[in-house]
Amino acid sequence: MSEENGMSRRVMLVKLGILLNAIVGAVLAVPIVRFLFSPVTREKKFGYESWLSLGGLEQFPAGQTRLATYRNPVVNSWDGETADIACWVRNVDNQTFQVFAINCAHLGCPVRWFPQSSLFMCPCHGGAYYQDGSRASGPPERGLFQYNHKIEDGRIFIKAGEMPTPGRAANTKPRGTRCA
Amino acid sequence: MRLVQKIGEWFDLRLQLGASIRETARHPVPRETASWFYVFGSAALTCFMLQIVTGILLALIYVPSAGEAWNSLQTLNHGISLGWFIRALHGWGSNFMVAIVLIHMVQVFLFGAYKFPRELTWVVGVLLLLVTLGMAFTGQIMRFDQDAYWGLGIGASIVSRVPVIGPWAVNLMLGGPIIAGATLSRFFALHVFVIPGLLIVFVCVHLLMVLKLGINEWPMPGRIVRRATYMQEYRELTHKQGIPFVPSAVWKDIVFSGFVLLAIAACAVYFGPFGPGGQPDPTIIQTAPRPDFFFLWLYALLSFLPPSAETPILLIGPAIGIIVLLALPFFAGEGEKSWRRRPIAVLTILLIAVALGTMTHLGQHTPWSPVMDAWSSEPIPSQYVHGRTALERQGALVFQAKQCHNCHSLDDRGGERGPALDSVALRLTEDQLIRQVIQGGGNMPAYGKNLSPAETTALVGFLKTLRPATQVPARDASRAVALGETATDR
Numbered sequence: 001m002s003e004e005n006g007m008s009r010r011v012m013l014v015k016l017g018i019l020l021n022a023i024v025g026a027v028l029a030v031p032i033v034r035f036l037f038s039p040v041t042r043e044k045k046f047g048y049e050s051w052l053s054l055g056g057l058e059q060f061p062a063g064q065t066r067l068a069t070y071r072n073p074v075v076n077s078w079d080g081e082t083a084d085i086a087c088w089v090r091n092v093d094n095q096t097f098q099v100f101a102i103n104c105a106h107l108g109c110p111v112r113w114f115p116q117s118s119l120f121m122c123p124c125h126g127g128a129y130y131q132d133g134s135r136a137s138g139p140p141e142r143g144l145f146q147y148n149h150k151i152e153d154g155r156i157f158i159k160a161g162e163m164p165t166p167g168r169a170a171n172t173k174p175r176g177t178r179c180a
Numbered sequence: 181m182r183l184v185q186k187i188g189e190w191f192d193l194r195l196q197l198g199a200s201i202r203e204t205a206r207h208p209v210p211r212e213t214a215s216w217f218y219v220f221g222s223a224a225l226t227c228f229m230l231q232i233v234t235g236i237l238l239a240l241i242y243v244p245s246a247g248e249a250w251n252s253l254q255t256l257n258h259g260i261s262l263g264w265f266i267r268a269l270h271g272w273g274s275n276f277m278v279a280i281v282l283i284h285m286v287q288v289f290l291f292g293a294y295k296f297p298r299e300l301t302w303v304v305g306v307l308l309l310l311v312t313l314g315m316a317f318t319g320q321i322m323r324f325d326q327d328a329y330w331g332l333g334i335g336a337s338i339v340s341r342v343p344v345i346g347p348w349a350v351n352l353m354l355g356g357p358i359i360a361g362a363t364l365s366r367f368f369a370l371h372v373f374v375i376p377g378l379l380i381v382f383v384c385v386h387l388l389m390v391l392k393l394g395i396n397e398w399p400m401p402g403r404i405v406r407r408a409t410y411m412q413e414y415r416e417l418t419h420k421q422g423i424p425f426v427p428s429a430v431w432k433d434i435v436f437s438g439f440v441l442l443a444i445a446a447c448a449v450y451f452g453p454f455g456p457g458g459q460p461d462p463t464i465i466q467t468a469p470r471p472d473f474f475f476l477w478l479y480a481l482l483s484f485l486p487p488s489a490e491t492p493i494l495l496i497g498p499a500i501g502i503i504v505l506l507a508l509p510f511f512a513g514e515g516e517k518s519w520r521r522r523p524i525a526v527l528t529i530l531l532i533a534v535a536l537g538t539m540t541h542l543g544q545h546t547p548w549s550p551v552m553d554a555w556s557s558e559p560i561p562s563q564y565v566h567g568r569t570a571l572e573r574q575g576a577l578v579f580q581a582k583q584c585h586n587c588h589s590l591d592d593r594g595g596e597r598g599p600a601l602d603s604v605a606l607r608l609t610e611d612q613l614i615r616q617v618i619q620g621g622g623n624m625p626a627y628g629k630n631l632s633p634a635e636t637t638a639l640v641g642f643l644k645t646l647r648p649a650t651q652v653p654a655r656d657a658s659r660a661v662a663l664g665e666t667a668t669d670r
Contacts, residue, residue, distance in 0.1 A: 036352075037352065039351040039352055039354070039355050039356050039362070040348045040351045040352055048356075048357035049357075067463075067465070069463045072357070072358050072360070074356060074357055074358075075360070076360065076361045076362070077247075078245040078246060078247045078248070078361045079246050079247060079360040079361040080245070080246045080247025080248065080361070080460075081247070081459065081460065081461040081462075081463070082246045082247075082329065082358070082359055082360045082361070082363075082460055082461070082462060083358070083360055084461065084462060084463045085358065085462055085463070086462060086463040086465060102462070102465060103333060103337075106337070106482075107333070107334040107337040107338065107482060108330070108333030108334055108336060108337040109330055109333065109334070109469055110330065110462070110465040110467065111465075112465055112466075112552060114583050114586075116555070116581050116582055116583055117582040117583040117584075117625075117627070117630055118629070118630045119583070119625055119630075121550050121552065121583075121586070122549075123467070123468035123469070123549055123550075123552055124330075124334070124468070124469060124479075124483075124549065125479075125482055125483035125548055125549065126483060126548040126549045126550055126597050128550070128625050130625065130626075130629075136620070136625035136626070137620070137623045137624055137625050138548075138623065139482070139483060139485070139487050139490065140487065141487045141488070141490075161357055161358075162357035162358065163333070163336060163350070163354070163357065163358045163359065165336050165337045165339075165340035165346075165347075165350055166337055166340055166341055166491075167337075167339075167340030167341045167342065167346030167347055167350070
């Protein structure tokens, strides 16, 4: 075998070796990518949301808006208190309820309810909302996020489990009821 | 001494590094670069090394778990001997590092160091700025308190606005549906493994290029950079009149780095560690989240952008900024280096500095946010109720009870979201006051549904008294004519 032939065989072996590594790399990439994207793919498979009880209706008197908390349905033991989520429950007339996310529709800061002036105010950038959740002033582009809710056996349930954000409001009505 | 020398030789025979280290240390640099203006790059590297050491020390105790992180920070602050000091060093070290990286960047820009053949050094420098800011942001999340929690919320809200993939990007960023254990874990991985790894790689490439291409010479007005001749000119500058880097230039780097470390330690001792603030419990809503110092300008910007322009500016603005920075050496790779002959460069720096400074200042006292407790903690100044009628005083009560004070200041106390009302009666007539209160507008909520007619009457009665005694109130001339009154009647 000539010198040149020997070289070209070794070059080919190097190339084969690289090819083998490339194939193994591609095969390994599949589980790695699936692992990395599991927070996204899980949503499609099981969904993050479920119906949760906020407690008996007696905690939410008619005409008032009260803070309620729930434990997030998808939870790990090391989540600690971060899995406790707050929301605002408005009992309009014992028939009609509204459940607002705590997160401002601007950038997610916790809005506070001021019963005296019937406004929600955000401490971050000064967003304000009327009692029905519609936008009153400030930088938010829309009203407060609302959870779907139902009343069963004297308890109020909401469909929750995912942090509402401006770009993702699938579980939330796009707007509160009309402006006050 | 002989023994030390022998040991040194034993190692060098095996490592074969001595010659190249000596060569690197003694490589000639242009005489004028042994300057106090050239010390910021090495100082940034010194800060980074301090961050690595203190970061490892903190990792001995810190628990990157959403349920335990806050408690482990408390233990660091209070339970472990000098744990507070290590935290303070790490926190102040990060502030100094960002500041020095920015100063370094400004110096490099004004001295034209990004021009041929150092374009790639600048590009890697921009990447270093980005990863440094990435360290600052993820580090703020390691301090897992209320600010970190809601800061993540702000981050998620911004990410969610990316068209099409926004909702998935949020899940990916948070590691799940909400800010929780998985979120802290992945930001810990970023802060401790991924970004420092990138930082080390970029620093190595950056330094290698500085050594191989040589430090940028002191810019002289009129000495023009041309691709054809620059390498030759630089070689002459270094080899004919250059000085060895060690010790002629390096002593200033060493002295300055020492002062920086001393300053960090002094700040750490005097001011102590940063937080942690309140527990990261999202059901505690009595909180006003603030980002760390270097992101305050962004926080301010977010409150001033008009709602309709916010999403495009938030998503496209940073991309444009980064592209401009990366592209700079490619459209300004030749020409004048001296800042004395580059007025637009100087003006750009001044403009950016003034803008960032103003935004940061505003971010510190947040005039756009209602003062949430002003209605119950800031009384109406006595001169505004003294000698008023019962109706007007009742109006002052309405003013407090309906939280007007949260957004409107009286005598410089209260919110600044809306205009100060000390002289509102000079600007608005009674009818205009009623309309403004009931219908709102100009960024004020409408109070029509929340005020009874009696309350509105009382409130407007009070507002009408808010003017300097020596000046006449606003009046509606047409109304006066229509009612057959003279101006002095009102």
